[in-house]
Amino acid sequence: xxxxxxxxxxxxxxxxxxxxxxxxxxxxxxxxxxxxxxxxxxxxxxxxxxxxxxxxxxxxxxxxxxxxxxxxxxxxxxxxxxxxxxxxxxxxxxxxxxxxxxxxxxxxxxxxxxxxxxxxxxxxxxxxxxxxxxxxxxxxxxxxxxxxxxxxxxxxxxxxxxxxxxxxxxxxxxxxxxxxxxxxxxxxxxxxxxxxxxxxxxxxxxxxxxxxxxxxxxxxxxxxxxxxxxxxxxxxxxxxxxxxxxxxxxxxxxxxxxxxxxxxxxxxxxxxxxxxxxxxxxxxxxxxxxxxxxxxxxxxxxxxxxxxxxxxxxxxxxxxxxxxxxxxxxxxxxxxxxxxxxxxxxxxxxxxxxxxxxxxxx
Numbered sequence: 504x505x506x507x508x509x510x511x512x513x514x515x516x517x518x519x520x521x522x523x524x525x526x527x528x529x530x531x532x533x534x535x536x537x538x539x540x541x542x543x544x545x546x547x548x549x550x551x552x553x554x555x556x557x558x559x560x561x562x563x564x565x566x567x568x569x570x571x572x573x574x575x576x577x578x579x580x581x582x583x584x585x586x587x588x589x590x591x592x593x594x595x596x597x598x599x600x601x602x603x604x605x606x607x608x609x610x611x612x613x614x615x616x617x618x619x620x621x622x623x624x625x626x627x628x629x630x631x632x633x634x635x636x637x638x639x640x641x642x643x644x645x646x647x648x649x650x651x652x653x654x655x656x657x658x659x660x661x662x663x664x665x666x667x668x669x670x671x672x673x674x675x676x677x678x679x680x681x682x683x684x685x686x687x688x689x690x691x692x693x694x695x696x697x698x699x700x701x702x703x704x705x706x707x708x709x710x711x712x713x714x715x716x717x718x719x720x721x722x723x724x725x726x727x728x729x730x731x732x733x734x735x736x737x738x739x740x741x742x743x744x745x746x747x748x749x750x751x752x753x754x755x756x757x758x759x760x761x762x763x764x765x766x767x768x769x770x771x772x773x774x775x776x777x778x779x780x781x782x783x784x785x786x787x788x789x790x791x792x793x794x795x796x797x798x799x800x801x802x803x804x805x806x807x808x809x810x811x812x813x814x815x816x817x818x819x820x821x822x823x824x825x826x827x828x829x830x831x832x833x834x835x836x837x838x839x840x841x842x843x844x845x846x847x848x849x850x851x852x853x854x855x856x857x858x859x860x861x862x863x864x865x
């Protein structure tokens with residue numbers, strides 16, 4: 504306690520902290536839900552006798568039920584995967600995993616009837632429980648702080664369950680189970696940000712957060728494109744020029760070296776371009792280069808003594824205009840040298856040289 508002076512009087516003022524404001528909940532499923540893929544299967548039973556009554560004075564409940572059950576399309580819906588998320592910011596105070604998740608009898612052992620489950624404590628002292636999860640999907644640990652919308656696990660059918668569903672349960676700070684819905688036969692307060700219509704689904708909007716315009720479970724501030732429900736944190740990145748998973752990068756790990764989508768282009772020989780963007784030009788073009796070399800060798804093989812002529816001719820080894828003369832040496836290489844067209848004595852010498860060369864080969 505601390506003292507505050509008011510005139511001549513001393514007044515004692517208690518330094519007791521004000522209780523945290525109540526937290527409202529979002530629909531505890533991630534992703535998008537339609538009336539066919541997610542739906543209420545049983546509300547909280549408000550009748551303390553052997554009868555049943557839900558918050559709207561209906562009978563969509565069963566005797567003694569202390570939570571709200573949401574279905575996901577039976578076994579195919581469960582196998583497809585349906586994420587369970589935190590209904591509000593809180594601290595993880597209990598988790599249990601490892602129980603069989605295909606229970607259909609309503610009486611399978613493990614997890615105190617909840618099967619695989621998670622419990623959160625919120626700032627206002629209330630707790631929320633998420634029960635009957637799929638085996639091996641519990642994604643949080645005791646002591647961990649989570650934000651509204653964070654993934655906790657996936658829907659299963661573990662514990663006292665007859666089919667895949669989420670049992671969502673709210674308890675007051677004193678531990679008493681409470682119905683989060685309000686209505687003509689329920690309490691005066693709703694614990695949902697927007698509870699929706701009877702047999703409908705609550706809003707996916709988090710308490711105090713901007714509205715989730717595209718209904719993908721991620722409001723403005725988290726969702727980098729709140730107009731496209733396929734774009735949100737954790738979405739699969741596809742090669743489309745869009746940052747699908749909201750990580751600040753576009754088409755990461757999906758582009759080839761040239762920066763485009765699809766198969767990497769092959770190198771095209773002879774175009775003097777780096778087609779596959781590996782820093783090399785016309786690499787691995789050996790077969791074509793060998794073919795060019797063979798063609799050159801064939802052209803050289805066509806050169807013979809008949810090519811020596813004053814007349815100009817393609818591939819004759821002699822410039823008939825008097826610019827170059829082919830001269831043969833002993834190793835068989837034909838080499839061009841400047842000179843005059845062979846004629847007279849020069850032709851005779853060349854003929855003798857060719858004749859001697861033939862005899863040596865013989």
